[in-house]
Amino acid sequence: MPCALRNLSNRLFDFICLWILPTGYLLLLCALFFLPERSLLHKLYYGLFSIPTLIALCIRPTKLKSLLREPIFIAVLLFCIWALISLAWSPPVDSLPGEFKPPAHLLMLFVGCSLLVSYRLDVLRPLCFCAAMVALVASLFNLYTFSLAYTPGARMIGGGAFDNPLLSSHVFGFFVVYWLWLSMSCQRMRVLLLSIPAMAVMFAAVLATGSRTPLVALTLAVAWICFMYSNKRSLILLTTMLTGAMAVLLMFPHMLGERGDSYRLEIWALVLNYIAEHPWIGHGFNANLAVDVNIGYFLDEPHNFALGVLYYVGIVGLVPWLFMQAWGLFKSWQLRSTPLVVLASSWLVFGIGAGLTEGGGVLSRPKEHWFLLWIPLALIAALCIAQRARRTPPHVMQTLAPAALEQLTCDARVIESDGLGPKVMRLNDGSFLKLFRPRRWYTSGGFNPYSERFASNSEQLGELGIVTPSIMDLYRLADGSSAVRYQPLAGQTLRHCLQVAGSADERAKLVRAFGVYMASLHEHGVYFRSLHLANVLVLESGGFGLIDLADLRIYPSPLRSSLRQRNLRHMQRYTEDNQWLFHEHLDALRSGYAQLTSANQAQGLLKAA
Structure with missing residues (x-):
């Protein structure tokens, strides 16, 4: 065709x-x-x-x-x-x-x-x-x-x-x-x-x-x-x-x-x-x-x-x-x-x-x-x-009482927090607990809790061969919040790996591989609104994996050009990511992206910011 x-x-x-x-x-x-x-x-x-x-x-x-x-x-x-x-x-x-x-x-x-x-x-x-x-x-x-x-x-x-x-x-x-x-x-x-x-x-x-x-x-x-x-x-x-x-x-x-x-x-x-x-x-x-x-x-x-x-x-x-x-x-x-x-x-x-x-x-x-x-x-x-087809969350959302939550998070290490408190915690057994604040009941987050979206997206991405964290449990908390407990992936963020890279050639190699990976996501119809280099892991076993999956949608077809451009503009907001991807190693990014699309598409989409 x-x-x-x-x-x-x-x-x-x-x-x-x-x-x-x-x-x-x-x-x-x-x-x-x-x-x-x-x-x-x-x-x-x-x-x-x-x-x-x-x-x-x-x-x-x-x-x-x-x-x-x-x-x-x-x-x-x-x-x-x-x-x-x-x-x-x-x-x-x-x-x-x-x-x-x-x-x-x-x-x-x-x-x-x-x-x-x-x-x-x-x-x-x-x-x-x-x-x-x-x-x-x-x-x-x-x-x-x-x-x-x-x-x-x-x-x-x-x-x-x-x-x-x-x-x-x-x-x-x-x-x-x-x-x-x-x-x-x-x-x-x-x-x-x-x-x-x-x-x-x-x-x-x-x-x-x-x-x-x-x-x-x-x-x-x-x-x-x-x-x-x-x-x-x-x-x-x-x-x-x-x-x-x-x-x-x-x-x-x-x-x-x-x-x-x-x-x-x-x-x-x-x-x-x-x-x-x-x-x-x-x-x-x-x-x-x-x-x-x-x-x-x-x-x-x-x-x-x-x-x-x-x-x-x-x-x-x-x-x-x-x-x-x-x-x-x-x-x-x-x-x-x-x-x-x-x-x-x-x-x-x-x-x-x-x-x-x-x-x-x-x-x-x-x-x-x-x-x-x-x-x-x-x-x-x-x-x-x-x-x-694993398009619905495979886990039952359990109600977690305050006492049970306190016991679960006892001696947990806070990985990420905001003005309202912890958002991501590492538990004693090595698993992660990610908390989602309650949304207004008439909003999208009220009808479909973000914890369920996280779990459902993880399952669907797994069916597409994209590595994601393994879901363990879904929780509903007393204050209206929800939470997902998952086994984290073994690896470092791509941003960290680029920061500690020993040479420009090593960074270019990582950027080229990321270009292939990003093209794979787009060709599978994955629109990750929050895609940036801190949400992509370089796995110890090789390849890449995604984290922070709640803000993600899987389209029926490969993404259209406007959605791909929007995805790229989000990454350009981060100074370091923009410098590495769209200035120092733009050719490497285009080369990797073109492997699964075409040279013309990569040239048209990937431009210096």
Whole structure:
């Protein structure tokens, strides 16, 4: 591929992964609250998530390899293939290619989530929080307008693209689970003071819809979250849930009993009779379903997801459908130390509970039903792939009490400090403890602690063959700080080695080797904002290693010229580094950099300061 075309494809791939997909994912989560109709959600999803994902996949088809090693994605793929095969015995369709669109867009959800988690994991928590805030504000407005026009027996539908109280309740419940998870996982009182009232507002929205299915689903989600965390908050949550259930029974007894079983038993009995006609292969993906329970019109859904799968694609289709959910919960239990996995699996449990008495379509375009199954499953699959590729911190963040911290740092030697106290300490066993001050909860550092970034970056760089410190533990401290404990690399900083070099030729040799190393970082997409000669070690075993890894990002493609220039300008701020690299030994630096890039690129980037 010509160099210019390769650079263009790399920039397009980066732009899609870093900017387009996060925007599309945010709108997928919250656009129903403000769009005037659901068809606009479809267009937004296609234009900002599905089609960009397809373009990214065409640019780098090798990204499918990691997906094809993920059991959840394989099950989804088999399910979609079988659904399309079932068109052979479905009623005739107007446009066969049009029937391929829903499965294709669904598969792009899984591919896009994998790319998003792989390259922008740092924005996933802020995205979910922003979507939840949109849902919170919209729900407050919906509750207010509903209260003004309330009449006994009325059920709130919600604004935006919502057109059905039951379907609205699924999305409201989805965000109840989010705020519940945030209440259980947050460590800051300010966040807790926001999340608990927000959860109450979203739960009030669920109650206002008059739907009973989400109450069962939320009960299951609460039980799952308590099972995943199993701490004091879990006990408080269970007590609160029982108290709340009793309050709902006392205050809204009509909600549970006034509509009886809403014809569910009659519907299921009729659908089971239809299923018995073709139990193994179903009636076909595009088959019609008309259920008559003598209410004056036909129902086109079995009001149970499992029965819907059996009706359309039979037992053969039910097997991968059940497997993907069971495997998702199993892997979530294994990865329960990762907060986002707990959130995604809680969403899935909520969806399983809601699907007991609602839904039935096999594959659909983006709508409320996606919040019950496909969005949670896609996130779980993406997190599993990222964990396998070591893009998530492998260590559990432990809470370190003040007494334990004092014992750990007893007789430790302070390596680096600031006006607030020690920043890096060498412990008695030779390991290092690096402290990160607490950041404001709404900042990037509040959502993604720098200690976790340090550990995650270390793992990812190791996968690229770049030597970094070995992570031992992650800690959360009582004052809101976090810390990472690691085994330091054996060596001296490059700045020190240049200072003690015996001759200009020896310095030139080191600078040339550093030029090769810096080019390797840039070609691997490593943008180290704080790159300078004191953050690069000359290892005793040969070669170089990186330290101070929190302020680092790994891009999907080799760095573009502007980022490389920015990296170089940072080094030029240091007088000694600037003198050695960009004056005395500039030719040696260019020579080394050109070994992995080109002479023209090295000449254009590396200029005297």
